[in-house]
Amino acid sequence: MSGKKRQPSLAQLRAFDAVAEHLHFRDAAAAIGMSQPALSGAVSALEEALGVTLLERTTRKVLLSPAGARLAVRAKAVLAEVGALLEEAEAVRAPFTGALRLGVIPTVAPYLLPSVLRLAHERYPDLDLQVHEEQTASLLDGLTTGRLDLLLLAVPLGVPGVTELPLFDEDFVLVTPLDHRLGGREGLERSVLRELNLLLLDEGHCLRDQALDICREAGRAGIPATTTAAGLSTLVQLVAGGLGVTLLPRTAVRVETSRSSQLLTASFADPAPSRRVALAMRTGAARGAEYEELAAALREAMTDLPVRTVDA
Numbered sequence: 001m002s003g004k005k006r007q008p009s010l011a012q013l014r015a016f017d018a019v020a021e022h023l024h025f026r027d028a029a030a031a032i033g034m035s036q037p038a039l040s041g042a043v044s045a046l047e048e049a050l051g052v053t054l055l056e057r058t059t060r061k062v063l064l065s066p067a068g069a070r071l072a073v074r075a076k077a078v079l080a081e082v083g084a085l086l087e088e089a090e091a092v093r094a095p096f097t098g099a100l101r102l103g104v105i106p107t108v109a110p111y112l113l114p115s116v117l118r119l120a121h122e123r124y125p126d127l128d129l130q131v132h133e134e135q136t137a138s139l140l141d142g143l144t145t146g147r148l149d150l151l152l153l154a155v156p157l158g159v160p161g162v163t164e165l166p167l168f169d170e171d172f173v174l175v176t177p178l179d180h181r182l183g184g185r186e187g188l189e190r191s192v193l194r195e196l197n198l199l200l201l202d203e204g205h206c207l208r209d210q211a212l213d214i215c216r217e218a219g220r221a222g223i224p225a226t227t228t229a230a231g232l233s234t235l236v237q238l239v240a241g242g243l244g245v246t247l248l249p250r251t252a253v254r255v256e257t258s259r260s261s262q263l264l265t266a267s268f269a270d271p272a273p274s275r276r277v278a279l280a281m282r283t284g285a286a287r288g289a290e291y292e293e294l295a296a297a298l299r300e301a302m303t304d305l306p307v308r309t310v311d312a
Contacts, residue, residue, distance in 0.1 A: 006049045010082060013075045015042035016054060020072035023062050095290045096124035103132045103139040103148040107207040107232060108277060111251040112152065112302075119301045136206045143282060150291055151280040154206050163288075165279040165295040168307035171272040172214065172247045173265045175239050175257065182245075183264030190218035190268060197244035199235055202228045207275075211247050214273040232256055239263060249275060250306040276310065 018028035019039070029039040047054050054068035064072060092098065104113065113131065120129045132139075132148060140159055142148035155164045174192075176183040182192060193215050200223060201208040208228075215223060227243055229235040233256060235246050240260040248256060248265075257263045279298070281291045299309040 008046050008049045009042075010079070012042045012046035012049070013079055015039045016046050016068075017072065017075050017079055019043055019055065019062060020064055020068065020075070023064075025062060094126075095287075095293070097126040099128045099130055099149075101130045101132065101142075101147070101149045103134055103142055103151045103153070105136055105139065105153045105206060106133055107201075107205065107249065107252065108152055108154070109133045110232075111249075111255060112277070112305075115301050115305065116152070116298065119297055123297060135204045137204065140280075143280065149281070149285075149287070150294075153277070153280060154210065154275045155278040155280065156276070157280060161283050162280050163283045163285075165281065165292060166310040167277050167279065167295060167298055168302055168305075168309045169274050169276050170250045170305075170307040171268065171274045172211075172249055173253055173267050174245055175236060175248050175253075176245045176264050176266060177239060177242050178262045178264055180245065180264065182266045185266040187269040188266055190214065190273060193218040194220045198223055199238055199244040199246045200228055201232070201235060202230050207232075207249070210275055214247065217273070233259070236260070236263065247273070253306075277307075 014032055015028070015034065015038075018032045019025065022028040022031060025036050025040060029036040032039075034042070043055060050071070052067045052071065053065050054071060056063040056065050102116075109131070117129065117131075120127055132142070134142070136153055136157075139148065139151050139153060140157065140162070143151055143162065144159075155166065157164065174182060174188065174196075182188065182196075198211065198215065200211055212223065227238060229238060232248065232252055236248070236256040237260065238244065239246050240262040253265060257265060279291060279295050281288060285291065299311075302309060
């Protein structure tokens with residue numbers, strides 16, 4: 001047998017804390033719903049486990065020993081921490097409470113966040129939604145390392161260990177200067193992209209890669225990157241200034257083209273070039289069911305946007 005003393009139990013600590021507070025066995029027993037003999041036995045067992053006399057018992061009253069007075073403070077602190085642990089566990093078990101670190105790509109954030117934030121505020125008032133706007137590679141790194149919980153971005157990603165929860169598809173439209181021959185047209189063939197001076201976002205934006213893919217599908221080999229922009233707002237202003245044309249996802253059109261009277265849009269014939277936007281989570285995430293419910297709620301909330309929602 002080793003000389004190690006037994007660990008005190010929570011029941012023993014609760015009994016001692018009650019006696020330390022009431023300094024009366026009957027009152028302490030009533031306060032925590034124990035019988036008086038059980039309470040007395042629990043305190044005695046705690047004294048044995050600690051190897052310390054905690055109480056001075058007389059026929060008339062109960063007093064804390066000097067050691068008991070010191071340890072009563074510790075016992076109360078331990079019980080408070082256990083209570084906090086149980087409260088935290090309850091918060092974790094309760095869906096849509098606590099922090100949710102959401103990563104969003106720049107070509108989605110300004111146009112979808114109003115819907116996301118409104119939904120979170122109205123439906124999940126106890127959810128602490130924390131938004132991080134970053135490019136796709138940084139977001140995926142944040143997700144896999146645990147820095148982020150959930151992503152809102154364009155897919156497919158094709159990343160092992162990441163599960164995509166599709167939200168919607170949206171078409172791309174062509175944005176042109178006011179005097180452009182294609183401005184305001186409908187039913188454009190993708191082949192028109194072969195000859196246009198197409199302006200793109202900087203390297204690292206997934207929208208740039210999608211635009212290049214669309215151009216390759218249209219039969220265009222490459223685009224000389226003479227002018228690029230860090231964001232869609234700058235890109236659209238370059239178009240307004242007559243430097244070329246660009247492709248915008250439909251959710252961005254109203255916000256970006258309203259800033260200038262020197263722009264027109266043109267739409268493509270079906271099937272129009274498009275992108276899919278989804279939530280992405282770690283496969284097997286502890287809050288996976290919660291994220292799936294959030295995805296379903298977002299699909300409902302986006303019915304007013306110019307998109308086609310996608311069933312999971």
